[in-house]
Amino acid sequence: MGLLGDIIGKVKDKASIGKAALLSRNHTTAALRLTVLRATSHEADTPPQESHLAAILAAGEGPRTAAAVVIDVLMRRLHKTSSSAVAIKSLLALHVIVRRGNFILHDQLSVYPASGGRNYLKLSDFRDNSSPITWELSTWIRWYAKYLEQILSSSRILGYFLFSTSCSLEREKGKEIIASLLCKDLLREIDGLINILEEICKSPDCVHLEGNKLLLEVMGLVGEDYFTTVDEIVIRVEEFKERLSCLSFVDSVELVCALKRLEDCKERLGALFEVNGSGLVEDLWCLVSEMKDKVGEVKGFKEEKMxxxxxxxxxxxxxxxxxxxxxxxxxxxxxxxxxxxxxxxx
Incomplete structure (x- = not known):
C-alpha cells in the first residue's frame, strides 16, 4: 500500500507540474503554483530542494499579489492533501518563510485568510493511513502544525516575527525598549516565549522515524528556534532581576510561576537538543534558579507555600x-x- 501510494503520488506530481509548467509560460499565478508544487512533492524522505525554497522566498521580492498567491497556494496545498510527505513539506516551507521570508511574505502569512485574519494551520484531523510509517508521521505533522501556530501567536505578542533573520533590527530595538515595558507586559512576553518551549517539549517520540531526512530538516529549524527563544527569555528575566526590589506581590508570584514552567521544560529540552555545555542555555537555567531564590527572599514567601x-x-x-x-x-x-x-x- 505504501509503495502504491508513492507511485500514485509521483504520477500526480508529474501531471500537476506538467500542467502548471504549460500554463506558467503566460501566467504568473501558474508559475508561482509550479514553484510550490516543486517544493512540496510526494517524495517521502526527500526535503525540498534549496532552489525551490529560494523560489518561494523570491515571491516576496515582487508585487504583494505574488506573495499572497504563494501563501494561498501553500495553504490550499496543505489542507487539501492526504499525503504526509506533502503536508510536512508544506509546513516546512511555511517555517522557512517565518525564518527567512521578508516583510511582505510575513504580512501575507499573518493575515491569511484575508476574510478571517487567522492562520488555519491546526491539522488536528490529519491522518495518512496509507502505511504504518505515514500513520506515525501523521502524529508528528499534527504537532508541527500546532508548533508553527504557537510561533505565530507569540510573534504577535512580541510585535515582530520571532526567529526571522529579516527582523534582527526589530529585535535590537526590542532590547532597547524592554526596560520601558510595564511588568505585566514583560510577563506577557515571557509567557508567550515559554509557550514555544512548552510546545517543543510536546514533540512526539516517533521511534520508527529515526533517520527520516524530512524530520531531521525540521528539527534542525526547531533547534535554531530553541536557542533564539532562550536568548529572548534571558534578556527579559535579566530585566526582572533589575526590578526585583520594586516588584509588586502579584507580579512576583506570576514571575515565579513562569520560572517554574521553565524549569519543567529543562529535562525534555535537554533530551531533544545536544547543547554541549552551551553557555547561553546554562546561563538560562542558572538565572532561573537564582531568580526563584531571590524573589522568595525579597517577597517573603516560598514556593511550597503556594x-x-x-x-x-x-x-x-x-x-x-x-x-x-x-x-x-x-x-x-x-x-x-x-x-x-x-x-x-x-
Whole structure:
C-alpha cells in the first residue's frame, strides 16, 4: 500500500507540474503554483530542494499579489492533501518563510485568510493511513502544525516575527525598549516565549522515524528556534532581576510561576537538543534558579507555600476557615489566583 501510494503520488506530481509548467509560460499565478508544487512533492524522505525554497522566498521580492498567491497556494496545498510527505513539506516551507521570508511574505502569512485574519494551520484531523510509517508521521505533522501556530501567536505578542533573520533590527530595538515595558507586559512576553518551549517539549517520540531526512530538516529549524527563544527569555528575566526590589506581590508570584514552567521544560529540552555545555542555555537555567531564590527572599514567601492551578486558587490549608469572600483576588491575563489572608506572607 505504501509503495502504491508513492507511485500514485509521483504520477500526480508529474501531471500537476506538467500542467502548471504549460500554463506558467503566460501566467504568473501558474508559475508561482509550479514553484510550490516543486517544493512540496510526494517524495517521502526527500526535503525540498534549496532552489525551490529560494523560489518561494523570491515571491516576496515582487508585487504583494505574488506573495499572497504563494501563501494561498501553500495553504490550499496543505489542507487539501492526504499525503504526509506533502503536508510536512508544506509546513516546512511555511517555517522557512517565518525564518527567512521578508516583510511582505510575513504580512501575507499573518493575515491569511484575508476574510478571517487567522492562520488555519491546526491539522488536528490529519491522518495518512496509507502505511504504518505515514500513520506515525501523521502524529508528528499534527504537532508541527500546532508548533508553527504557537510561533505565530507569540510573534504577535512580541510585535515582530520571532526567529526571522529579516527582523534582527526589530529585535535590537526590542532590547532597547524592554526596560520601558510595564511588568505585566514583560510577563506577557515571557509567557508567550515559554509557550514555544512548552510546545517543543510536546514533540512526539516517533521511534520508527529515526533517520527520516524530512524530520531531521525540521528539527534542525526547531533547534535554531530553541536557542533564539532562550536568548529572548534571558534578556527579559535579566530585566526582572533589575526590578526585583520594586516588584509588586502579584507580579512576583506570576514571575515565579513562569520560572517554574521553565524549569519543567529543562529535562525534555535537554533530551531533544545536544547543547554541549552551551553557555547561553546554562546561563538560562542558572538565572532561573537564582531568580526563584531571590524573589522568595525579597517577597517573603516560598514556593511550597503556594497552591497553584491554572484556573482558580484557593488555600488548601485554610479552606475550612476562610470563606471565598474573605480572600484577595488578583486579576491576570494568564492566571487566576486567590490568596487567603496570612497564608503567603509571614
Amino acid at each position: 497552591v497553584l492551578s491554572w484556573g482558580r486558587f484557593e488555600s488548601a490549608r485554610f479552606g475550612e476557615r476562610v470563606k471565598p469572600q474573605d480572600s484577595v483576588q488578583f486579576a491576570s491575563n494568564r492566571f487566576a489566583f486567590q490568596f487567603a489572608y496570612g497564608e503567603l506572607v509571614r
